Amino acid sequence: MNEPTRQRWHRRGGGAALGMLAILVLGVGLGSGRADVALLGLPLAATAAVALRRPVGVAAAAIAVSVEDDEVVVRVRVEGAAGVDFVVLAAGAYEEPATTVVVGARRARSLEARLPVLHSGPQEVLRLHGRLFAAGGELVQHLDPPTARATIAPKRERVASLLLPHRLTNRPGGHAARRLGDGLDFRDLAPFAPGDRLRRIDWRATARSPRPESELIVRRMDATAEAAAVIVLDSRDDVGAAVVEWASDRPARKGTASLDLARPAVIAIAASYLEAGDRVAFHDLVRSGASARSGGGRRKLEQIRAVVTQTVARPSGTPKAPVLPTAAVVYLVSTFLDEDVAGLAVLWRNAGHRVVAIDVLPRLTAEGADEAHRLAHRILQLERADRLERLRRVDVTVVPWERTDRDALLRQAARHRGPR
Template sequence: MTTPTAVVPDHASERASGSTRVVPLTGAAALAGAVVAVLLAVLGVVVSRADVVLLALPLAVASAWSWVSRPPATSDGGPSTGLRVQVVPDAGARLVRYRIGVDGTGGTDAVHVRVSVLGTTPRDLVVTPGRAADLTGEAPILHSGPQLLLRLQHRLLGQDAAWFTAPARELDVEQVVTPRTVPLASLPLPHRLQGMTGNHQSARPGDGGDFRDVHPFAPGDRLRRIDWRATARRARLADELFVRRTSALADATVVLVLDSRDDVGENVEDWTGHTADGEGVTSLDLAREAAASLATSYAAAGDRVGVQDLASQARVVQPGGGARHRDRVVRAVTLSRPAGSRFARLRAPVVPAGALVYVFSTFLDDEAPRMATLWRAGGHRVIAVDVLPTPRTGGLEPHERVAFRLVALEREERMRTLQASGVELLRWQERHGGAGERAAALRTLARAGRGPR
């Protein structure tokens, strides 16, 4: 049976619910009481002792009462017991507050609730029905993106555990945490701007930009652009005129390529799997933050932004502009999760001509560097964004340290090969906490991209 999952967004408090049929089961105490009552009654009859038979009477009454007081088994259309979950994110405090309520507890003596928070070891709570209607707690926000917040299961208990219901189906509550965005003052641009309008100066003559040059009057030039002073200085014929030309404005096309095939954290000991658990920043945390920050900044500048994912051929958002499209791009970035797939592409995904391509990856294997090299060979400006967290090797064994060193050397060789092929590099995480390190790198990339467009 599939475990129901409720996805709760992070922008508002939402409710997730799951219900199950009531299937009461007789507890061991009630069965033992009934068996002892029968044995005492038989013994009293055999030995002709009325007092022994009277001893069986309270046990028989208690067992019968527990049987009669059980809640009726419900059908699919009948009453049921279920869980209500309300999640209230608090982005400022970096935590999520949740409220759990159990419905359909009438006639019960206690409720057994099993709670697992953020994939930790489940905790068993046995509370009264009134207390089960309002259980509260909080969990820290460790990472961005989709994550399993709660895994819940419950059952109802009768008086003295004389009866209990079968455990309800597990309810998974998934929280989607939007990555934080960093304001960026400098933005690299493609080598050539393809758009017809925007906020960036292109190499084409047109309207809206700064002064370009003085040029002889040609068909199509506007009369108001005639520069009479330049005409007086340069004209050699009576009908010769000169006009002042300005540069046209254009927008940039930016494609953000995520490598979500795996997610590694700061602790090298946990690199054996595709996902990173526990505290500390992970590679996908950095990738989501970088992609969301760049998408927000480029959209604010009037540029077109799109998203590609190397782990999924269906997770694509074509480049576009505007606030709604920006939200769509940020949402696609937020929902990226480690896929673990290692399929090799025969060719690089298609991106618009003249687009600036960002590749967010740890570059621990050859797939992302190969795609970046193919895009660069196709004439695109490509910036490889290194999102590998600063590794921590404190708990490694000697042979594990040797293996990590080999992996690090292979990664450094890939980075050198990328630079040799014309791909520019940007490390997103600050090495020593300096606030201006990343900004300085972006300023350098923005200056490097200026030239004929």
Template structure:
């Protein structure tokens, strides 16, 4: 591919130095200096006449566009043009300083195998970065320039990337999770309050049409039937059966508030693209929390769905199985703010009797209002606070004052939710009451089923 090549400042410095040495050699009568200057000028002229007129190709690739690892990587593949000496790379990532690298061109291949048109082998340079962020991330951007003649000539610069890599959130193990007020379905992993086929004993009652013979309790039948006339043994006139509680499953709807994304640094609240890769944001916490809850309920045999408040799309209906977990993982990872959030004329419709888990920062009244509406409709609602702890040390005074006002309004919303019956969970809490302890306490709370 043809491109423009330019002499660098090193070429100008070399030529000026050669002229100065030549003049000093002539004035002092030293032929060594004159010869050295002539060699430098001839070398610069040779480089200028013989410099390449084409450039190689630089590609930025990755093994997979989706990963769940904390360290993500890519590969810079360089196919140099003929005569090119080196490649200068400048790799940048959001929130990190750039890294400059000079890569020497590979020697021409002398093997009998297939060779490229330029006669040089392809050079591959691996790059990687550790990230705490999730979702679709434009992580790597590579600026590159080819060099010739010990860096005296360089090609016009070009850029490869940015490369988008989808980083899936990681789910942490949970032991206990709350259940909805009312279980649904004819079978499942949980014991309901209605009679049916299950494990836990409900009562012992008289045999009625429709009861199965294998449910007859012969010990109770023999004990409650008296001996018959003229016989030594009891006459069985009534049969008694053991009735159990039926099993059922839970319907869970995860409501992900992806309308905003904020980090601990207050100066980045207006621009989330400047947040470093090693600092998780509120949306990263929400993605990890949603996937953690989804995996826990799906492993228990329940049905889980997803509603994204940041998009006016159809929700993922509740379902179970490994395929549903994969579907939810991708939908959760791709949830991100899309411009200015649009107001909803009516709340999203939820399945009857479902447990609703809302993941939000509660910085406005939208999710607060929806949580109260769903709770008023008879759903059990969990409000999961995913706002990271803000860092006020380097923030300007005006931002600190503004944040204190926002924090007071947010505290009032969460307090109003707790008073109305919505159970509030701080997902980023540590210390004496982490999120596992809070979920265990809500699990043991007696609710109607």
């Protein structure tokens, strides 16, 4: 729960005027010897005394946020000082218009709001404005607007098929390599040569050999190696499904956003490779500090999950290509709304990497858009479709993440190992 906000009390002006009037009436009555006139000033003086009385103690408001299942629970606690009559609160969720609530504050009051989870990542959930009234509305205190912020973890998803680089690393791993070694997959039989291990001699094959007395036959196996996977996230865009909301970007109205798809995609891809014993690196194209060096194990997955969960859109960022290891499989996660990222995919493919373009643009809807917006949306979609087709022509695998057949697309691409 955040610290309570505190401010000074401000007087609206009526109490002081009433006090001056009471003093004037009492003075006239006592000066003229008119007891009846003086008695008229007593009720005025009593009312002024009440109006001039300040509340005892400090009024405060605090706000706390928790995430329970698919809901964001916001709890607001208002602590009124002695003498506070009531509190007027205006609460706006997800940057929507505020709802006004009036509560008594002679004792601490707690309010609870349950909001749906609309997006993942860091976000403002609720903003609170408040005024406390005392002395019959004569005194007012404005509360600094507390803001409820929350970081929503992405949904957990899985990837069924792993794509391997065109050439595996020399580190031992769980994938069959294209070189001889100590793996489990049989390759062929060959005459014994210097460097072969004695335990690899196949005595049955040797016995069947035309020259068993002079030539030993060994069983040769394929080596096992690990894959080097790199996940690169283009965090410049966080556009929603509603095209008409691209300019205003209101969280409650834009629908599923591209980063809502990108965050679980990155985590799912990283988890699949790390569970297979491979090494994974993560890079943000426009935020060099938000990266995770190549590594393996559960701690690496937690590191990537923490970095990706905190990722927010940076529309003004400039893409900076990270340094990639030799012969890696590169997952480029982007909306591909411009040529910059597509150019990087082509550059990496020409450098010998296996590149997978993860398209995280949600299914768009032009509902509520005027004719100009619809035309701009149509042109944008045609340009993007042409861009993705050009990537396919240079052997970049394109996988729309929101499609239900994405695993089938990955399985189909996994069958193609590329050049030796």
